[in-house]
Amino acid sequence: MDDTPDNHPESPRDHAVVLGGGLAGLLAARVLAERFARVTVVERDELPTEGPAFRPGVPQSRHAHVLWSRGVEVIEELLPGITDKLLAGGAALLDSPKDFLWLSPADWFRPVPGARILLGSRELLDWTVRGEVLRERRVRIRDGCSAIGLVGGPDGRSVTGVRLRGADPLRAAFVVDATGRTSKTPSWLAELGHRTPQTTRYDSHLGYSSRYFTIPSDPARRWHGLYVQGRPDSPRGGVLVPVDGERWLATLIGNGEHAPPTGDEEFLGFARGLRSPAMYDALRGATPLSSPTGFRGTANEWRHYERLTRGPAGFVVIGDAACRFNPVYGHGMTVAALAVAALRKEIHSMDTAAVPAAAARIQRRTAAAAEAAWQIATSEDLRYPETEGPPADRTTRVLQRYMSRVMVGANTDPAIAGRFFGVLSLSTPPNTLLGPSTMLRVLSKWRTPTAPPTTAYPAHHGPP
Template sequence: MAGMLAARVLADAYTEVLVIERDNLTGSTGPRKGVPHGRHAHALLAAGHQIIEELFPNLIDDLVASGVPAGDLAQNLRWYVNGRRLQPAPAGLISLSATRPVLEDAVRARVSALPNVNIADGCDITRVTTTKDRSRVTGVRYVRREDGNTDEEEVAADLVVDATGRSSRTTAWLAELGYAQPPETRVKVGLAYTTRHFRLRTDPYGTDLSINPIATPDNPRGAFFPKLPGDMSMCSLTGLLGDHPPADLEGFLAFAKSLPVPDIYDAIQDAEPLDEGVTFRFPASVRRHFERLTAFPDRLLVIGDGVCSFNPVYGQGMTVAAQEAMALRTQLRSGRAPDSRRYFSDIAKIIDAPWEISAGADLAFPQVEGKRTLKVRMANKYMSKLHAAATQDGTLTAAFMRAAGLVDPPTALMRPSVMLKVLRAPST
């Protein structure tokens, strides 16, 4: 998604955009190897929906017309905290119940249709090429992965954007070129998703798009149970710190039964299983601080998970990548090639808020390693009170979802009108 969104904004500024993709995309409509989390529940946050609609007008309407369920993020999704439902209320934020492959295919189709965009799939980039003084990147070398081919090809470029995600080799390339490594911040969460698909005997959703018990320190097991088109349903169970959901059906059902609400177990206990369980492990959130480097080669940028890989339970990855693509578009509109250090400084400001939300929330779990500043401790205590109050007041649910959806900044939850409702809420 980061690469497709980058290609979309680059197409407005360059004569030709070449996307070099490691996976074979021809005829591919399902999960693929390059997106290991693609088999599991995904979320495009509200801010991401807004950007997608700006870059690809009517794409959301087209998905809804194709049968993808849609509704209001705070009103039509069933959110639970410690076994209690957050009071639903309209927030004016659309939520699509689309799988990652469906959303990605729709975006890729739009990008592929652009006359100056070409996609070379089934290729592995081996290294970047540079000027003799190594101050500027001039292109890449890559191998077409077919019939055991090992011959490198070289393509020149005015700009190289690394959108290869968590497996990004930019840090290795920097070392080879004699540049310093970016400092990293890590939050070890030991997370795992396990997902199975079912054909349900009864409808547990009603008018809701999804049933989502949120993991908390008191109830660290969570789940995402989205409504999909047709008669198939997806259930993704989540567990932190090594407490991973089993893939076998018996263990999967037992884990679902241990959730603080019965809705999901009640729906799947007698459902028809349609596949084997698949597990995805996510050891740590990682933020690479490229913005702190004093030197960086010109004409090379990194976007998406290669800069910051968020704990996926917060659904921030695709939306932050979209925001970074918009920051790139802003630079491109100057008519000059993007400045690497300015770009990294700009996207660092974008990353700050979602990182504060997700990393701070992870540090509420006592076993998660990391520095708990006074700000983090106070924020987590306040959020616990806000969630409790939101079980009685839907306006607080809407406010929380606007911040979690990256439409409003986290500071919006500290507005006097919001704080007054939180502090006045009865203890539960």
């Protein structure tokens, strides 16, 4: 054993280790520092030091990332003042659908208030969060350092550290896996003789392709972001959002054989074939700043660590490592933040020494943060025939039909739009939409078709 402070013979009891310095890991480190004297974040990438920059461990950062209002609020609670810092860095806080040109699977949303949404580059978000978390002196990051396994306690029922590539193991009383979608925890647990979690998976085979642009400014433009959604009979869509002031990020999406191309030439052609020409019209005079980048592997996947009856003490899994979502609903970061808020609530009044033994309860509480987003993503994905996963049950099918009506209502009735975006932003639970007053409003639109022919632009926009 080496003699670094991490491995001081007395210190593991006051030491927590977080694997992965992405959003979930950094926020978790901040919260654990309220209970542990030292928190070490182990991050495989060498982290940028000069400012926000791409890094290979977060390849999804090249695709549009929106942070819904609930996520903004929770991150602000964990790191007071961060929203202003993000805005100073170039992020934008908009109202959706008010500030967007947004074509839903039914029709265009009117420009009415709904939910706040933070738009900016994922690199800016991670950079700003990291800077704020590292203001806490109990937290330090070991970057350029890969976790390769867990250290089991002598009792065979606990995790007491982490194995690192090319370095001595790190001893800790509490270990959090936040290594994201590539987490190796199931095999690490198996190596220690523990059970591995059941997995539930729904894959709609959604593909992404994204490209940065500059778009000539246009004083007549009345929108700040654009979203053309696909639907099962036309499963292609696109998002266009501003990133950090100067640039725009265009993300094209499509299911199965409709996955968007990653060639320079074909990108614009795909945009032209969407349900509305709005995205094509916005991009055809724009200057590309990059080639398109693709992303596949967008399945919803829940590793049910919360169901393990004899999971090890001193170990919890959060963020995408535990549950990831089809990214098209924009929920992953908000759920990661909600899970960390649940972790904070659980350990708030605990002695440090009691935290490791509470791992199973913490795992259940943090997992619960994923439920609403999981329900939304999987029931919507099950509308697509390409989707692989457990089939929709009767309740899901009834809810899908009702949600089609909610969508029609949200396109025409500002009150329904407000409640719909409350749910989509994870600010209010999905059953809000089943309240009697909402149901009455929704069902009063029963004659309006749920998949009307699409107009190129909404009436409130006028011609391009």
